[in-house]
Amino acid sequence: MKVSLKYYTIKYLIMILLLIIAVWAGLFYAYILDEVHDNVDDGLRDRKIQIIKAVYLNPQLLKNNEFGFNEFKINPVKAQDYQNKSRLYNKMYYMEYDDKDQPYRVLEADFMDQFKGHQRLVIRTSTVEEDELIYDLTTALIVLYILLVISIVAVNGYLLNKAMGPFYQILDKLKKYQFGIPFSQEKQNYKITEFEELNVEINEMIARNEIVFHQQKQFIENASHELQTPLAIVINKIDLQIQNEELDEKSISLLSEVKNDLRRMVGLNKSLLMLSKIENSQFNTTSDIDFNGMIIRLVQNYEDFIAFKKIEVSxxxxxxxxxxFNHDLAGILLSNLLKNAVKYNNEEGTLNIIIENNRIVFQNSGTPVPLDQSRIFNRFYKQGSDRTSTGLGLSIIKTIIKQYPAWDIAYEYGDHMHYFILTKNNSRYNE
Known part of the structure; x- marks a missing residue:
């Protein structure tokens, strides 16, 4: 699923932040636990020194053989068990207040008393419960993470909206731009250098494209108009030559084929010129068009063609x-749909034109094979070997529809009938 740049950035920022916080939390917990043990150990070592000094001053302390109020005890040890090095470790002891075992940090140190006896000093002190530390730390990190996410989303959303404002303005300008339509190039000053450069480059690109567009448009129009005259002259000369009684049947047949090819070229030239004009938005004026009446008039105009193929039109x-709609484009659109439905229909076939409030359906019989829906509206696409077709009729229809975003043209096949469905989504004239 596609998302905007803002949410794409925030999504990955949150994912990376979550990973970093998880690693940081583990390192932070290990560091805090090490600091706690280090501070406790320093305190135990200091107490060891103080207690041994007190024993030398007060021998009665040697009788303190159980943990009492001062949390230490002294017990004699054999000479072979005597150790010069202090030992630190963790151990669980019962605590009456909690009525359960609690963790303690313990220091063992052997020393020689003033009577040359070997003594073992054991000092203990209660430590922070690691499970409670983990729980408290996790809770704190979760709260911190939630606050960070909310802050990041809010701050980044605000900053990105503010920073990306010029980008969306440029994007909106590009969306509205169409070839051949006057384009506003008001100078805009952006605080961000990249957006300023982007806007300048886009304006220059549009200006270059407009120049090329107008040159191509002029060339196509000139070339098409210039071709019409020599083609018409050649066709007329062929007609005169065909009337020559000295020609044999083979020569007349050959000239007729050439004449037909030239007529097809004339039709192709006119169709390409029409496509160029439509794409160049040369049919901008619109008015309310009664498609019902226009279809009835077109059917009457094509009566000879329809009668020739003995098609029943309803x-x-x-x-x-x-x-x-533009009146000229409406005529071209309906005329091409009607000609297509008649030309490729069966002899003595059927054509139903169904008119509704929001759509017109041309339903015609024809070859009992569905057309290729993915290519039927492509230029020069012909399903079959009809040499008289230019392959541009349906392409012109599609090009006209593209000028009206709320409209659509579709092809379907069912019940041995071909359906061309013209739909408008504009509800202005709904009843």
Whole structure:
């Protein structure tokens, strides 16, 4: 799933932060525990020195053989068990207040008393419970993490919104930009150098594209218009030559084929010019178009073509299809849909034009094979070997629909019938 740059950044920031906090928490716990033991051990060593000094001053302390109020005891040891080195370790002792065993830090140290006797001094002190330390530390880290996440999301959200504001302005400008439509290039001063450079480069790129666009547009129009005249002249000369009685049947047949190819070239040239004009947004003016009436007039205009193929045409009006559309484009759109439904229909076939409030369906019989939905609206795509087709009729329809984002054209096949479905999502004229 795609997300915005802001949430993408925050998501990975939180994940990395979680990992860092987990590692840091482990190191922090080990460090704190080591510091606690180190401080306790220093205190035990200091108490050992003080107690041994007190024993030399007061021999009665040698009789302190059990842990009492002072948390130490002194017991005689055999000479062979005497050790010169102090020992530190952890041990559990029963604590009456909690009525359970609690951890203690213990120091053992052997020394010689003033009577040359071997004595073992054992000092203990209660330490922080590690399980409670882990619980308290974990709780503190969880609270810290939640607060950090909230703070990061809030602060980063605010800073990213503020910092990325110019980026979204530039992005919105690009979304609204269309070739051939005047584009505002007001100078904007951005505090962030990269956005300032990006805006300058985009404006320069658009200016270059506009120059190339207008040059190509002019070239296509000039080339198309210039081609029409020589093509028409050549066709007329061929017509005159065909009327020559001295030509044999083979020559007449050859000239007829050339003439048909030239007529196809004329149609192709006109279609390409039409596509260029549509894509260049040269049909900008719009008005309320009554598609019902326009379809009825087109069917009447194509009566000869329809009668030639003996096609039964039915116009089924289930609603009133009225839309804000360019009048010329509406005529081209419906004309191409109608011609396509008649031209590729069976002889004595059927054509149903179903008109509803928000869609028009051209339902026609034809080859009992569905067309390729993924390629049917591509330029020059032809399913079959019809040499008279330019392969641009449906492409022109798709190009017109692209000029109106709320509209759609779709193809379906079912019950041995081909369906071309024109849909408008604008509810302005819904009843």
């Amino acid at each position: 116009i089924i009006e289930k609603g009133k299809f009225i839309a804000d």
